[in-house]
Amino acid sequence: MVVEVNEKVALYLGEPQPKLLRSKRKTLKFLRGAYAAGVPGMMAKPSTDLLANAGGYAFHYGCPNPELRDIASWILTSGENSHRRIAKLIPALWKRHGQEDLVLVGLLLANMSEEELGESPWMALIHMLGESEPLGALLEIGEEMLRGGHEVPDDEWIMAMAGQSKLWHQVAVLFISLRSEKPGPIRGVVTTAPGGGELFERIRNRLLSQEN
Numbered sequence: 001m002v003v004e005v006n007e008k009v010a011l012y013l014g015e016p017q018p019k020l021l022r023s024k025r026k027t028l029k030f031l032r033g034a035y036a037a038g039v040p041g042m043m044a045k046p047s048t049d050l051l052a053n054a055g056g057y058a059f060h061y062g063c064p065n066p067e068l069r070d071i072a073s074w075i076l077t078s079g080e081n082s083h084r085r086i087a088k089l090i091p092a093l094w095k096r097h098g099q100e101d102l103v104l105v106g107l108l109l110a111n112m113s114e115e116e117l118g119e120s121p122w123m124a125l126i127h128m129l130g131e132s133e134p135l136g137a138l139l140e141i142g143e144e145m146l147r148g149g150h151e152v153p154d155d156e157w158i159m160a161m162a163g164q165s166k167l168w169h170q171v172a173v174l175f176i177s178l179r180s181e182k183p184g185p186i187r188g189v190v191t192t193a194p195g196g197g198e199l200f201e202r203i204r205n206r207l208l209s210q211e212n
Contacts, residue, residue, distance in 0.1 A: 006067045012037040013071065016078040021085040024092045031071065031093075035100045038067030056134045060099035068100060072107035083116035087124075090117075094128040099137070106141030110148030121150045122157075122175070129167060135200055139174050152178050155186045166194045177203045182210045 012034055020027055039062050063071075079086040090108055093101040105128075109121040117124050125141065146152065152175050153161075162172035173193045176183055183190050190207050193200075 006038060006070060009034060009038045009067050009070050013074045016074060016080075018078050018081065021075075021079050021082065021089065024089055027089060028092060028096060031101075031104070032061075032098075034071045034074075035061040035063040035068075035098070038063035038071070040064065056097075056132065057099040057102070058097040063100050065103065068103050069107060072104055072111065075104075075108065076111055083112065084118070086112065087117050090124065091128055102134070102137045102141065106137075106144040109141065110144040110150065120153070121145050121148075122153050126161060126168060126171065129171065131167065133167060133171075135170065135174060135196065138171055139177075139199075139203075142175060142178050146178050152176075155184075158186055159189060162189045162193070169193050170196050170200055173200070173204060173207070177207055183207050 020030060075086060075089070079089075086108060090105055093105050093108075105125075109117070109124060112121065114120050119127075122145070125138075125145075142152075152158075158172050158175060161175075162169040169189070170193055173190050176186065176190060187208075190204055193204065195201070196204075
């Protein structure tokens with residue numbers, strides 16, 4: 001990733017630290033400090049707390065995307081000789097479930113190969129899903145992975161995924177929406193998906209309108 005470095009974040013991160021990645025606990029704590037360093041000015045804390053609660057996140061500092069890209073780049077550089085440590089960090093970030101954590105997961109998945117992760121980035125993502133997840137965040141992660149060169153899985157994979165649970169079915173529709181082509185043979189996955197919120201139904205309606 002090519003990024004412009006925020007001086008405050010760069011100062012906090014310092015040089016790559018391969019040894020730090022040996023401890024998930026220490027790395028997770030360190031990253032919260034990095035998120036805080038990336039928050040612009042005196043951002044209103046009450047508003048970020050409200051966003052965290054409304055979005056189903058454990059916390060939300062308000063660290064902007066460019067700064068999160070800096071942090072992701074630092075992690076990738078620190079772990080370039082031990083991709084498995086990064087791969088093991090990803091589920092820990094997801095489990096903690098801060099808003100910045102999920103964005104960081106998307107950036108890491110987008111910039112790692114199947115060989116480095118031990119499975120496809122799409123499979124790695126769905127294996128981390130809980131009983132409920134912020135669909136907007138999942139859509140953004142999917143878009144990031146697509147930009148990273150990871151093509152959306154084929155129809156058979158999508159259909160198999162949709163049959164696993166209500167959430168997986170909805171996420172399958174999100175994945176379909178990332179494709180450039182019409183739903184075609186898997187239109188049924190879209191029509192039979194459980195009802196969702198405003199974002200989900202907007203995506204569903206857009207996909208179905210493409211068939212007309």
